Amino acid sequence: MTTTSPPQPGELSLPARPGWPDETGHFGIFGGRFVPEALIAALDELTEAYEAMRVDPAFLEEFARLQRDYTGRPSPVTEVPKFAEHCGGARVLLKREDLNHTGSHKINNVLGQALLTKRIGKSRVIAETGAGQHGVATATAAALMGLSCTVYMGEEDTRRQALNVARMRLLGAEVIPVTTGSRTLKDAINEAFRDWVTNVETTNYVFGTVAGPHPFPAMVRDFQRVIGDEARVQVLEREGRLPDAVLACVGGGSNAIGIFTAFVPDDGVRLIGFEAGGDGVETGRHAATITGGTPGVLHGARSYLLQDDNGQTIESHSISAGLDYPGVGPEHSYLNDIGRAEYRPITDAEAMEAFALLCRTEGIIPAIESAHALAGAMKLGREVGPGALLLVNLSGRGDKDVETASAWFELGEEAAPTDEDDRAVEVGRGADPGPGLDTDQQPTEGAVSNDGAVAGPEAGETA
């Protein structure tokens, strides 16, 4: 454990880091570096440059300035009482990472890694992306800092997150659809590693979550911990106490580690990560890595993963592209095994119910990823009962998900059909518009119904 003496004037005060990982990137038996030798020099270079950078006052100042002036930090904490009515009487506070520039927590990490890229004198960045949020954030930082940018994205994900593909291209990034394997995030990571090993002299790999080989899990955690550092102070200020539980969705685990880290030493605060349960863990069609997986090695680190008896990675399934990953960051595996954090699955249907509820009760459209944490709050609230204070990381906003959500809820004819439709019929939802979207709903005051909408060409005349 790092011990901090009171900061002297002019001295940096960095928040205490957890006592893990060790020097070689191990969180107990998890983590490490399972990569080809060809990448070791680059990982060593990154580790060394990062260790120097993270205590460099000039960097800290620039990073803080970017977070404030560019990202819009600190992100607010919003209480959502009408949503909380569905949470067994618990009170629910949202940490609003959805309000960050680019729409999610991913920008926190990317700004740090982009500064590091410049520091080590590389001119090109590559990234993998699932939901497209990390890709958009990387393309954004690359545009800002004058780096060239290539993003690998599973072909399946380019389809379900088309908006983000367009955003990346507008920002000047090259987006390469990956057609190998399951055509999702896992395969995008494989392709990014292949690019990196080939172009490592000019290129830095901006990894999007707290997985991968050392130093990525620790470095990405350090860049994301601002979420929890801010939230802990914000909750203490407004409530005079700590929350009873901190909740986050877990794909690779960066937003969860981001909000958990500041609370790890607070023994009374439960830390709960919600994994994508897909069709239900019992169906085998899910992405609940810790709940349904076993320890193994994938993408450069030892951690829980979904694998078969031959050690082959099992393809994951989730309605949420950002959680559709058969691995998880090693620190989560460690926090699970030492009993400091809990991990639970949330099905597609539960997540979409929470998604709709937040839209309709609070006027906030969450990312489907984040909706898993909201669904977790609904369940946990009912378990712990009235009076409990839940802090939920709203890791991103749902603009990218409107097509998927429209198809799920069968809103409007223009909604693109997806394979979710077939499953919706199978699970017997049929024409039911889904919870929170009742057909006899009253239009919000001032809303314009479809009939009354003004067609494009006439709009100018009537205005």
Add this chain to the structure above:
Amino acid sequence: MSGLAERIAAAKAEGRAALIGYLPVGYPDVDASIEAMVAMVEAGADAIEIGVPYSDPGIDGPVIQEAVDVAVRAGVGMRDVLKAVEAVSGAGAVAVVMSYWNPIERYGVERFATDLAAAGGAGAITPDLIPDEAGEWIAASDRAGLDRVFLVAPSSTDARLRSTTAASRGFVYVASTMGVTGARDTVSDAARTLVDRTREARPDIALCVGLGVSNGAQAAELAAFADGVIVGSAYVREMLEGRGADGVRALTADLAAGVRRAGVPA
């Protein structure tokens, strides 16, 4: 004594480099892949790298990925690999398993070492396992008397060349290019530099060069300074293009001639 070191030394005694061919088990199916491996042995390969199919082959290019994908989907696993090991060693070549780390970890490191030795295998090449993470494998391979082949790369520092070669037994895999597997038109100059640097780090272990070799002329070039030449994607291409054991045999003949005319330009 190491099975691989012995065979490479025997080739050297004949004034040539050793020829090591790679094929994954299970493409197009288990039997056909084993048949092709045996054809390699009959046509003059000294050792066969028997590839364990893996769903996420991070340092393989499109050619190997395509073949391995088929094997993964067919559920090919360690039992099939051990069958190939028996066939290859029975045919008279040295059998060395090439595996990403997770399939071995999943099978059980101790169990893998025991079963591999029992099947007549000489050891394993582990492309995504660096010695720093290999404590369990080093102990198990010592106990079972198996070779363990680690990789060095152009980006390896001198210190890493020393520690990696010190941990290796059998030979050291000199991955001559920065990049993924796949046949290349030119074998990089970096190969020679890296072989020289590695030899300086540890003079008493065989150095075999791989990544990109596709024909006899390139094999001859490398044989001028390396103890062995490793060929992978070019073999897999023979299989992908449907030429099977015959294609593999013809390619082996070309390569085997190559390693015998070291340094003679094409």
